[in-house]
Structures are given as C-alpha cells and as structure tokens.
Amino acid sequence: QVPLQHGAHRIGKRTDADMNRWRDYGLGEFIHMGLYSILGGDYNSMHYDGAAEWIRSWNKLPHEVYDNLYKKFDPKNFDPEVWARMAKNMGVRYVTITTKHHDGFCLWPSKYTDFNITKTPYKKDMIGPLVKAFDQAGIDVYLYFSVMDWHQADWRYDLKTVADSVAFNRFKTFTKNQLTELLTLYPQTKGLWFDGTWDNSWKKSGAFSDSLDQYLKKIHPGLIIGSRLRADDYGNRHFDANGHLMGDYEQGWERKIPSDYTATRGNDWDCIMTIPQNGWGYSKTWMGHWKTPYELIEMLAKCVSLDGNFVVNFGPKGDGTFRKKELQTADSIGAWMKVNHEAIYNAGYLNWTKQDWGYYTRSRKDGKIYMIVFNVPINGALKVSPAKKEHIKKAYLLQDNKTLHVEALDGNDVFIQLEQKNQQEPFVIVLETGQGGQAVEGENKHV
Numbered sequence: 001q002v003p004l005q006h007g008a009h010r011i012g013k014r015t016d017a018d019m020n021r022w023r024d025y026g027l028g029e030f031i032h033m034g035l036y037s038i039l040g041g042d043y044n045s046m047h048y049d050g051a052a053e054w055i056r057s058w059n060k061l062p063h064e065v066y067d068n069l070y071k072k073f074d075p076k077n078f079d080p081e082v083w084a085r086m087a088k089n090m091g092v093r094y095v096t097i098t099t100k101h102h103d104g105f106c107l108w109p110s111k112y113t114d115f116n117i118t119k120t121p122y123k124k125d126m127i128g129p130l131v132k133a134f135d136q137a138g139i140d141v142y143l144y145f146s147v148m149d150w151h152q153a154d155w156r157y158d159l160k161t162v163a164d165s166v167a168f169n170r171f172k173t174f175t176k177n178q179l180t181e182l183l184t185l186y187p188q189t190k191g192l193w194f195d196g197t198w199d200n201s202w203k204k205s206g207a208f209s210d211s212l213d214q215y216l217k218k219i220h221p222g223l224i225i226g227s228r229l230r231a232d233d234y235g236n237r238h239f240d241a242n243g244h245l246m247g248d249y250e251q252g253w254e255r256k257i258p259s260d261y262t263a264t265r266g267n268d269w270d271c272i273m274t275i276p277q278n279g280w281g282y283s284k285t286w287m288g289h290w291k292t293p294y295e296l297i298e299m300l301a302k303c304v305s306l307d308g309n310f311v312v313n314f315g316p317k318g319d320g321t322f323r324k325k326e327l328q329t330a331d332s333i334g335a336w337m338k339v340n341h342e343a344i345y346n347a348g349y350l351n352w353t354k355q356d357w358g359y360y361t362r363s364r365k366d367g368k369i370y371m372i373v374f375n376v377p378i379n380g381a382l383k384v385s386p387a388k389k390e391h392i393k394k395a396y397l398l399q400d401n402k403t404l405h406v407e408a409l410d411g412n413d414v415f416i417q418l419e420q421k422n423q424q425e426p427f428v429i430v431l432e433t434g435q436g437g438q439a440v441e442g443e444n445k446h447v
C-alpha cells in the first residue's frame with residue numbers, strides 16, 4: 001500500500017440512503033445544451049466532424065466568432081415542462097444537465113463571470129426552471145460542470161512556471177466559487193457531474209480536488225460526486241495509487257460498457273451514451289450510425305445486469321427543442337419501460353452464468369429474477385443455469401403473466417420453452433426460485 005494523503009478515503013461502496021437511491025435508478029438522461037447548440041456542428045456551410053460541443057476547437061472556426069455566439073443565444077422554444085415530461089415518459093429517474101461545458105458559457109446567472117446567460121438575448125436562467133421542472137416530475141437532477149474552462153484566462157493545461165501556478169490558484173478559487181453558487185442557487189441538486197479534469201494542471205491539483213470534494217459535501221450533505229473529480233497525490237484519476245476508487249461511483253464509462261462483472265471491480269458505476277456514434281451537443285447532420293431504441297435498450301439491460309445505470313444523452317437544438325429522432329427514441333424507450341421497468345428499476349447483478357439469449361437482473365427489493373431476452377434461439381428453448389442450490393419454481397412472461405414450461409435438464413440446468421418464437425421486441429421473463437429440488441420434472445429425466 002502506497003501512503004497517500006489524497007487517495008480514496010472510503011474503501012468499498014457508499015451505502016447511505018442517497019447513494020442507495022442512486023444505485024437503483026437504472027435509467028438516466030444526459031442533456032447537453034450550450035452555445036454549440038446554435039451551430040449544430042456546422043460553420044460557414046462546412047461540417048465539423050468532431051463532437052459538436054467541441055466545435056470551438058476546430059481550426060476553421062475563430063475563437064472570437066464562437067465566443068460571440070452568446071449574442072445569438074435565444075432558446076425561444078425552450079419549455080422546461082416539455083423537457084421534464086419527455087424524460088418522465090421515457091422512464092428516466094435521474095437527469096444530468098450541462099451548466100457550463102468546456103467553452104465556459106454558463107447557463108445560469110453566475111456572479112463570477114459575465115460569460116453567462118443573462119448577457120444573451122434570452123437573459124433568463126435556464127438551470128433553475130429545469131431543476132424545478134424535473135424535481136416536480138420526480139426526476140432527480142444532477143448538474144454537469146466542466147472544470148476545464150476555455151474562456152477563463154487563468155485556465156491552464158499544465159503548470160510549468162510559478163506564474164502558471166499563481167494563475168491556476170485564481171482559477172481554483174473561481175471554480176470553487178461557481179460550484180458554491182450552483183449548490184446555493186439549486187439546493188435540490190442531488191449531485192455534481194464533473195468533466196474536463198484530464199489535463200496535467202488538474203492531475204497536479206490532487207490536494208485541491210480532495211479538499212474541494214470534502215468542502216462541497218460539507219455544504220451539501222449527501223451530495224453525489226463520481227470519480228471524474230479527483231486526482232490523488234501522484235495524479236492518478238478514478239483509481240488511486242492503491243487501486244481504490246476515488247468517488248462515489250466510477251464515472252469512466254463514457255460511450256463504453258464494462259465487458260463483464262469483473263470489469264466493474266464491484267464498484268457502483270454508470271455508463272453515459274450518445275445516440276449517434278459520438279457527439280453530445282446538437283449536430284445538424286449526424287454522421288455514422290444512429291443507435292436504434294433496441295440497441296439502447298440492450299445497453300440498458302447490460303448495464304443493469306452488471307450493477308450499473310445507463311444514461312442516454314440528448315442534444316437539444318439552439319431554440320430549446322429536441323430533434324424528431326430524439327423524441328422518437330425517447331418515446332420508444334419509454335414504451336418499452338412502461339411494460340418492463342420492473343426488470344430495470346431497483347435491480348442489479350445476478351451471479352448466474354451469462355447466456356446468449358440476453359441478460360439477467362435481480363430485484364434488490366424482493367430478489368425476483370428477470371430474464372431480459374434479446375436473442376431467441378431457433379429451438380425457442382432458453383437455457384438457464386441457476387447458481388447451486390437455487391432452483392426455478394416458476395417462469396412467466398412479465399408482459400402478460402403467461403406461465404412458461406420449464407424443462408429440467410442435467411444437473412441444475414433447465415430449458416424455458418417459448419411458445420411462439422416470433423417476438424418482435426425485447427421481452428422479460430420472471431423467474432420465481434426456491435431452495436431444494438428442481439420444482440419441475442423433466443419429460444425425459446435421465447435415470
């Protein structure tokens with residue numbers, strides 16, 4: 001064990017009520033809105049093929065052109081109730097909203113910089129109404145905050161000189177002030193989602209990141225902060241020099257999902273996912289593959305089956321409305337969740353052998369086991385290999401309670417026989433288990 005001042009201060013999961021609530025969310029939504037939403041990835045009829053919210057870093061777009069976009073920021077059709085209703089219908093239980101992305105533009109009336117929404121034609125705070133609308137809809141709100149801030153003269157990518165450190169110390173104070181402001185203005189916030197913490201300047205600021213984490217939790221008890229905020233004494237992020245997670249959950253799964261349970265290291269985690277290949281802010285022309293609702297539902301099922309949450313990103317347009325394909329995606333996921341949410345909410349990992357037909361989840365409330373089926377085998381028989389001593393007493397379709405025939409195989413395995421094999425969408429089978437002998441006799445039991 002390496003002695004650390006600023007490594008993980010807690011080994012293992014955080015288990016207070018706020019974190020237990022976080023662990024049970026299942027499905028979340030991310031929303032990226034900012035000056036980049038105005039351009040939608042295009043400028044001077046050229047298309048930037050990087051992530052649309054990074055367009056300021058494109059060499060074809062002069063910084064001062066981008067930074068003057070605030071003069072055009074006017075989401076006339078923005079309605080927080082519409083955003084909250086869309087999220088509710090989709091079945092999300094938490095939402096993370098950008099307050100300030102890497103470009104430094106603040107969607108709230110910050111006292112610490114004029115580069116904020118009050119200086120735009122729109123003038124009004126967007127964050128407050130959104131926090132209120134989502135809160136009233138029963139959706140927990142998390143605030144995204146980028147530490148890296150391209151607009152602040154005191155931002156540094158690295159600390160090479162004394163002058164760098166003097167400037168960056170001012171920047172740290174600015175950052176702490178803005179975060180205090182956000183938590184004071186929006187006390188309903190359940191957590192902060194930090195980003196833009198991968199540069200050397202921040203890696204060299206482990207002590208500050210540690211004290212900032214502790215300060216924020218002191219002024220806002222119960223606050224949830226993932227592993228993207230802190231660096232340890234040696235600049236390690238997410239996991240300290242001793243391999244312990246620094247944060248309330250692992251926040252590294254951006255557009256990627258752990259391959260199996262081992263890859264989660266038994267920590268809490270969530271995966272944030274774009275619907276297009278990449279790109280978080282609105283982009284007029286989405287390049288490449290647009291994930292179908294079923295692809296996203298399979299990712300959701302996989303995340304929950306590995307004890308994580310799945311967060312789908314939406315990028316509203318500069319006028320504050322969502323593009324049609326995003327609305328349709330939210331609708332489709334919501335329709336599936338209406339029928340199958342029992343297998344997602346308050347559910348997590350089950351240590352049974354993964355099968356090809358899909359994913360297991362187990363309810364943390366009553367231990368009920370769910371099979372979320374994506375791939376029906378040709379013979380319509382779904383193989384289940386329960387853990388030792390666990391036996392299947394009953395299997396039925398969640399959507400209509402129809403009991404399914406369970407055929408005992410060798411050992412503890414069973415086949416669950418589907419009647420019709422032409423399912424058109426992912427479906428859920430509920431398994432009731434018990435101790436003791438296999439409850440159902442096989443027709444051709446081998447003696």
Ligand SMILES: C[C@@H]1N[C@@H](c2nc3ccccc3[nH]2)[C@H](O)[C@@H]1O
Nearest residue numbers: 032051053054101195254272280
């Ligand atoms: C949640 C996501 N994090 C930001 C981001 N910037 C990156 C730079 C390099 C590699 C990955 C990145 N993700 C993206 O712009 C988006 O906000």
